[in-house]
Each structure stands twice: as C-alpha cells, then as structure tokens.
Amino acid sequence: SAVISQKPSRDICQRGTSLTIQCQVDSQVTMMFWYRQQPGQSLTLIATANQGSEATYESGFVIDKFPISRPNLTFSTLTVSNMSPEDSSIYLCSVEGFTASYGYTFGSGTRLTVV
Amino acid sequence: GENVEQHPSTLSVQEGDSAVIKCTYSDSASNYFPWYKQELGKRPQLIIDIRSNVGEKKDQRIAVTLNKTAKHFSLHITETQPEDSAVYFCAASAGNDMRFGAGTRLTVKP
Numbered sequence: 001s002a003v004i005s006q007k008p009s010r011d012i013c014q015r016g017t018s019l020t021i022q023c024q025v026d027s028q029v030t031m032m033f034w035y036r037q038q039p040g041q042s043l044t045l046i047a048t049a050n051q052g053s054e055a056t057y058e059s060g061f062v063i064d065k066f067p068i069s070r071p072n073l074t075f076s077t078l079t080v081s082n083m084s085p086e087d088s089s090i091y092l093c094s095v096e097g098f099t100a101s102y103g104y105t106f107g108s109g110t111r112l113t114v115v
Numbered sequence: 116g117e118n119v120e121q122h123p124s125t126l127s128v129q130e131g132d133s134a135v136i137k138c139t140y141s142d143s144a145s146n147y148f149p150w151y152k153q154e155l156g157k158r159p160q161l162i163i164d165i166r167s168n169v170g171e172k173k174d175q176r177i178a179v180t181l182n183k184t185a186k187h188f189s190l191h192i193t194e195t196q197p198e199d200s201a202v203y204f205c206a207a208s209a210g211n212d213m214r215f216g217a218g219t220r221l222t223v224k225p
Contacts, residue, residue, distance in 0.1 A: 031211055042204060043159065043215045092158065096211075103149040103161035104213060 002027050002095050006107030013083055013114050020079045021110045023093035028073035030096075033104065034066075037090040046091075049076045083114045117142040119207050121216025128195050129224050136219045138205035139187040145207040148181060148188045153202045153218075162203075163190070195223045 003026040013019050023032060034046040047055040047068055055068040069077045080087050090111050094104040118141040128134050140148075149164035165172045165179045165188065172179050176195075181188040192199055200223045205216040 033212070042217045045212055045214070048212060103151075103164050105161070106158040108158050 002029065002105045004093060004095065004105060004107040006093055006110060008110055009108060010111040011113070013112065015084050015114055017083055018079055018081045019083065019112060020077050021091055021093070023076045023078075023107050025074045025095055030073070032070065032076045033094045034068065034076075034078045035092045035094060035106075037092060037109070039089070043092070046078070080112065083112075085114045088112055088114045117145055117207055117209060117214040119205060119214050119216040121205050121219060123219060124217065125220045125222070127222045127224065130195060130197060132195055134190075134192045134195050134199070134221055134223075136190045136203055136205070136221070137187060138189070138207075138216050139185075140207040140214075141186065142207065142209050143186065144209040147208040148179070149206050149208075149213075150177075150179060150190050151204045151206065151215075153204065155201075159204060192221075195221075197223050197225050199223050 005024045007022050011019055032049045035043040036046055037043050045058050046061045046066055047057045049055045049068050049070040051070045051073050065081055067079045090109045092109045093107040096104060119138055121138045126134055146167040150162050151159035152162045153159040163174050163177050163179050165181050167183055170181055176193045178191040200221055202218045202220050204218050206213045
C-alpha cells in the first residue's frame, strides 16, 4: 500500500489565522481525500482532490474555508482558513489502496488546536 | 448520498469471547465495504474488506459478512484479546468516495 507523509503532526494556532497541512505520497495517485475527525467522532469527508482540477467539496465544506491544492500526482495541501476553536480537530489525508484491497490508506493525521 | 449506520457504539467483552459489530448502508450502488481499526492517537488501519460479489470473508480471527439484500454487513472477531481494544469503523463506497460509520469502541477485558 501507499506510504503517506503528512505534516505537521500537530499545531496550536491562534484564532483568525490559517494553517496549511501537507500530504506527500510515495506513488502517483489520481485522487487524494481529506477527512476531518473531531474528538471521539467518526471520519467526515471534506473534499476530494484531483490533480489538475478543482477539488470537489462535500456538503458543509467550502473552498474559501478549506482551500486545497493538488499540484501533481503525489502531493496535496489543505488549508484551514480563518480558524476558530470549532476547527480544532484531526485532519487526515488518504489515498486509495493499490493492492487487491481498495481500502484507503491514511496519513498519520494533523492534530489542530485553535485557541 | 450514502449513509452508514453502525451499532453498537460501545462494546465490552471478556477476553476470549467473540465480538460482533453491525453496519447498515443506504446506497444500493455501494460495492465495497472495508473495516478500519483505530487505536488511540493513531491513524485508522484497514483490517479487512469485502466486495459486493462476496458474502463472507475471513482472515484468521476476523471475518466480515455481507447481506446485499438487507444492505447490512458485520464484523466478527473471535477469541478476542486485549490488543483488539480499539475503535472500529465500518465504511461503504460506491466509487471514489467512502462514507464511514460512527464507530464502535471495543474494550476487551483481560
């Protein structure tokens, strides 16, 4: 399966600022996915990022708040903009598997705390 | 869109007993059903999956069953061990996106 490097692993940010999370994959992938996991909760899909096109956002998530870049087939960034304490969460990138299993492989996550 | 429901939310078993977690899905087009295990502070890890053309799949102490007609699938863990304690998520996918259940916190008591 793919190896995903995600950074930063954690950060504490002031409200009103922005944080950009990076995700690097060791193989070329068509789609990358960004999820949010609030404390003690499940994983919620934020958006799907295709290389060369705009990301597709899920209901409740907008580009102005969560801009995504996908400059090539191995890299993506998610920015959490104008942060508020409600944005405190774990953010994970993921890609589809390459083996007989198509299950997603997840990055190690970014634990964001907004104060 | 797809909606995945998962039960129970918490499950406590004695070591050596079996544990069963159940999920239902709403989109009849869903054709892929993975299960993830997430230990505290770690990323979700795929433990087993099943496709819609298969009714059951087993991997050592873990098995998954799928009932397409009823749109439900289950995770079965036999001979549970303390290291099985974690949060388990089911998921369903009809293509390029995946929807997750709310999770089940499994505790295996030694």
